[in-house]
Amino acid sequence: MTNAPRPRPVTEADEQAVRRLHAEGLGRNEIARRLDRGTRTISVIAARLNIEFECTRTEKATQHRTAQLAEKRAILADALMDDALRLTAQMWEPAVVFNIGGKDNTYTEEHVPEPPAADKRALMSAAATAAAQSLRLVPPRDDQGVSEAVSLLGNLAAGLTTVHQALTGQANDEGDGDAQ
Known part of the structure; x- marks a missing residue:
């Protein structure tokens, strides 16, 4: 069994302090700091006293953050679509095919006008993944x-x-x- 401190009961003085500090224009977090109470306790007291805290700043900050995240998703989606286009273009560009092997583990290469079919499949798969992720981030x-x-x-x-x-x-x- 632990000896955790018991929560301090809410007193009439606490309720009066919450009412007074709220009337001074303080928010829930500041009231909690000043009274050395948890924000949840202050919220419960405020609800009991029919006090509502101003949340315009929080709402504006949330809207701003949501817009920032949407912009980042759009930037990432754009970059992924660019990646898909570059990968698709590589299927028709000259390529180097190489091999390492033999008993001496030698390296050989050959320049070809376009990648072999297996490499084209890999490029197409990577391009499809990039495009799908782009569309998932910013659906049409x-x-x-x-x-x-x-x-x-x-x-x-x-x-x-x-x-x-x-x-x-x-x-x-x-x-x-x-x-x-």
Whole structure:
């Protein structure tokens, strides 16, 4: 059995001090320091007294930190996508194929116009991993460009219908139900 100190009971003087310090504009942490109490104890006393602490600074700091982390994720996602592009490009660039072996453990190399198939598979796998991680960090928005694409496709279809009608000599009869 341990001889841990027992918590000090909350007194009426503690409650009055919390009320007074809060009225002076002090926050929970400062009140806890001044009264030599835990922040949880101060929160319990404040709740009992229907006192709320100002949390605007904490909310702003949290929003700021969240924005910083989002920016870092975007930077990392961008770097990973660049890595994927560089790895993919390497599949079609000249390469050096080498071998170390034989009884004398000799090194031989050969310059080839592009990497062998096995190396291309490894490059493609690494590129796919980098791209997947990039997309996991900053997923594409589902609605990104969808309405513009639908509008573009609609305009393209109407244009193609007009060209087809001009080439075949058909009149543009909107009521005939052919064009949709």
